[in-house]
Amino acid sequence: MSDQTLFDTVLVANRGEIARRVIRTLRRLGIRSIAVYSDADVNAPHVHEADEAVHIGGSAASASYLNIPAVLDAARQTGADAIHPGYGFLSENAAFGAACAEAGIVFIGPDARALEVMGDKIRARDHVSGYGVPIVPGFxxxxxxxxxxxxxxxxxxxxxxxxxxxxxxxxxxEVVRSAAELPGALATARRVARASFGDDTLLLERLIERPRHIEVQVLGDGRGGAVHLGERECTLQRRHQKVIEESPSPVVDAQTRERLGAAACAAAASVDYRGAGTVEFIVATARPDEFFFIEMNTRLQVEHPVTEAVTGVDLVEQQLRIAAGLGADVPPGPVQLRGHAVEARVYAEDPARGFLPATGRVLQWDEAAGARTDSAVEHGSVITADYDPMVAKVIAHAEDRAGALAALDAALAETVLLGVDTNIAFLRELLAQPDVQAGTMDTGLIDRMPPFATPEPGEESLRRAAQVVALTARRWGSHETAGVWQSLPGWRSAAPAATTPVFLQDAGGHIHSVAAEGLQEPSEPAAEAEEAEYAWFAMPPDGVWMEMDDDTGTIWIHAEGLTSSFRVLTRRRAGELRRASLAKDAAASDPDLPAPMPGAVVAVHVTDGQAVAAGDRILSIEAMKMEHPITAPHEGTVRLHVSVGDQVQRDQVVAVVSISDPSSAPEGA
Incomplete structure (x- = not known):
């Protein structure tokens, strides 16, 4: 049966990299694609890549991507005969699946029963246990x-x-190790559950220490039949969020693979599962042949590309075929895995600041050659706090695991994103960990790593940053909009040379003094166009990227596989910062508590004027679907500057903890 018998028009009810990835397969199959977008995504890549795009609401997900009537109206307006939900948002929403059926639109996913049973961890756990699937003790x-x-x-x-x-x-x-921790953990879990899912029902399970997270990709025909496409190792996690995934798992042998696959297919068949789904298991590190059911994700997974790489199967195409009643088209017999694939999730976040999400405009984006990159951004994209901070996935495939890890590291070194902080340097540090290289990791590995420190820039990055300063000072001179450049001593319009070094502060707070000698004159004759004068800036050497954020004055450099950002300082400011650093008492702590990122205050755990101890929670800020607690840096009395519901900006002081005993304060404080 030809591809044209699948669907004529499919609406993609999602955004970012998954929307672009689905659109890519739709285009290959000759199916018309419809994108939907919010106010924040009016210029997003998925909008202009689709054949047609429909605006569905405000920036908040609740007003757009979670707005079932708006999504269905968009489908009706454009004549879509099917909706692909991607992952997240409405992908596992039973009400949405039922609404699609009522509207006569095919939902590319399982039916309402599967969504309802597997969408609730408690119900799913109890259900699959009756079909011989092992479960973790709990209630x-x-x-x-x-x-x-x-x-x-x-x-x-x-x-x-x-x-x-x-x-x-x-x-x-929430992990609870004693009865004393239980009340606070229950309150936090309920609050996050209500905010994220509209349901604060909780499940408590025995914690498997030093576990591995293994999941199995399944395809169900909707009539009780299911096949599996092997497993994925998703053990490298931070805060229960997957960071690096691979297929196959380095600890799963052929016999265990078949047992895992059989259990996953039994779980899928128990609900007559239709389409692509993933059954997740927890595996004890000491007993990799012993596994327990965690949950079933009734949708495509973020990490599906590694399965596609080792099987050669386009999972989106299989979803379309099954939804259209054509059935899956996969090789018969036991799954054959070719080589090894590893995926890394690139987030807009600052690992040195506790992995807090970052926002801003993408000044430069360049994908690595020789690897698959599924991205949500392009040049000029604006990353806001409205959605998940993942901006791309980088996937490498090789003949064996060592080769795949090396290829992924090389691809990450080539991936360029300037203008917004990312976790790329952390991902490369994680890949280099001995346990990762040996395949002996568990889900707590990242937590046991030392706190991440922003790598210091190399000489090439510093030299190029000085070039940017020299060029900018030359071009702006005394122009009134030059901002920081006016205050740089030793620079003047068309000056033949710098009379002082350039002072740069990197993202780690280190101050560098860099000479810009020999860089003040462009190589082209002065009579040529101004654009030609600065051609060396527009076209730097291979592997070097340079940008300046005109709004903040931040200089961004990518060189030698590392992205660095710099603030330009005057000589006086550089001296002040150096003296302050030398004078700082290592034991001192700042009484001001700044917001780590833009967000909303969702909880205040103390009252104004209350005495607190070091480490006590003061308040919690929610941003990008994560809750960030702010704790007391020392013993003292707290004064609150915000209340629940307030919107705060990054570095805004939200509370002050005055030191209780003045005699204990550092001298001069």
């Missing part, structure tokens, strides 16, 4: 008081893992 807290939960927790045994029943992606998960 549902639905309808229970905290006292009753405490009693059952004692019976089950600590440590425990609290999980929102309706959730996913690690949101709201």
């Amino acid at each position: 549902s807290a639905a309808g229970m008081t905290d006292a009753e939960i405490g009693e059952r927790a004692e019976e089950t045994g600590y440590p425990l893992l609290i999980k929102p029943s309706a959730g996913g992606g690690g949101k709201g998960m």
Whole structure:
């Protein structure tokens, strides 16, 4: 049967890299694609890559990508006969699946029963246990008081893992190691569950120490039949969010693969699963042949490209075929895995600031050659706090695991994103960990790593940053909009040379003094166009990228596989900062508590004027679907500057903790 019998028009009810990835397959199959977009995404790449795009609401997900009537209206307006939900948003929403069916539009995913059963962790766990799928000891807290939960927790045994029943992606998960920790953890988990999923029902399970996270890709025909396409190792996680994934797992042998696959297919068949889904298992590090069901994700996974790489199967195409009633088109017999694939998730975040999400405009974006990159951004894209901070996935494939890891590291070194902080340097540090290289990791590996420190820039980056300063000072001279450049001593319009060095402060706070000698004169004759004068800036050597953010004055350089950012300082300011650094008492702590990023205050844990101890939670800020607690740096009295519901900006002081005993304050404080 030809590809044209699939669908004529498919609406992609999502955004970012997954929307672009689905559109890519639709285009290959000759199917008309419809994109939807919010106010924040009016200029997003997926909007102009689709055959048609429809605006569906405001920037908040609740007003757009989660707005079922708006999505269905867009489908009706454009004549879409099917909707692909991607992942996240409405992809596992049973009400949305039912609404599609009522509107006569095909939902490219499972039916309502599968969504309802597998969309609730408690129901899913109880359901699959009746089909021979092993489960972790635990219990549902639905309808229970905290006292009753405490009693059952004692019976089950600590440590425990609290999980929102309706959730996913690690949101709201809390580890509890004693009865004393239980009340606070329950309150936090419920609050995050309500905010993220609209349901604060919780599931408590025995915590498997030093676990590995293994998942199996399945395709179900909707009539009780299912096949699997091997497993993915998703053990490298931070805050229960996957960071690096690979296929196959380095600890799963052929026999265990078949057992895992059989259990995954049994779980899928138990609900007559239709389409592509993933069954997730937890595996004890000491016993890789022993596994327990965690949940089933009734959608495409973020990490699906590694399965595509080792099987040669386009999973989006299979979703379309199954939804159209054509059935999956995969090779018969046991799955054959070719080589090894590894994927890294690139986030807009600052690992040196506790992995806080970052926002801003993408000044430069360049993908690595020789690797697959599924990206959400392009030149000029604006990354806001409205959505998940993942901006791209980089996938490498090689004959063996060592080759795939090396290829991924090389691809990350070539990936250029200037203008916004990313986790690329951290990803490369993670790949280099001995346990990662040996394949002996567990889900706590990242937590055990030393705090990430922003790498210091190399000589090439510093030299190029000085070039940017020299050029900018030459071009602006005394122009009134030059901003910081006016204050640079020794620079004047068309000056033949710099009389002072350039002072640069990198993202790690280090101050560098760099000479810009020999860089003040462009190589082309002065009579040529101004653009030609600065051709060396527009076309730097291979592997070097340079940009300046005109709004902030920040200089961004990518050289030698590392991205660095710099602030330009005057000589006086550089001296002040150096003296302050030398004078700083290592034991001192700042009483001002700044917001780590833009967001909303979702909880205040103390009252104004309350005495607090070091480490006590003061308040929590929610941003990019994550909750960030702000804690007291020392013992003292807290003064609150914000309340629940307030919107705050990055570095805004939200509270002050005055030192309780003045005699204990550092001298001069």
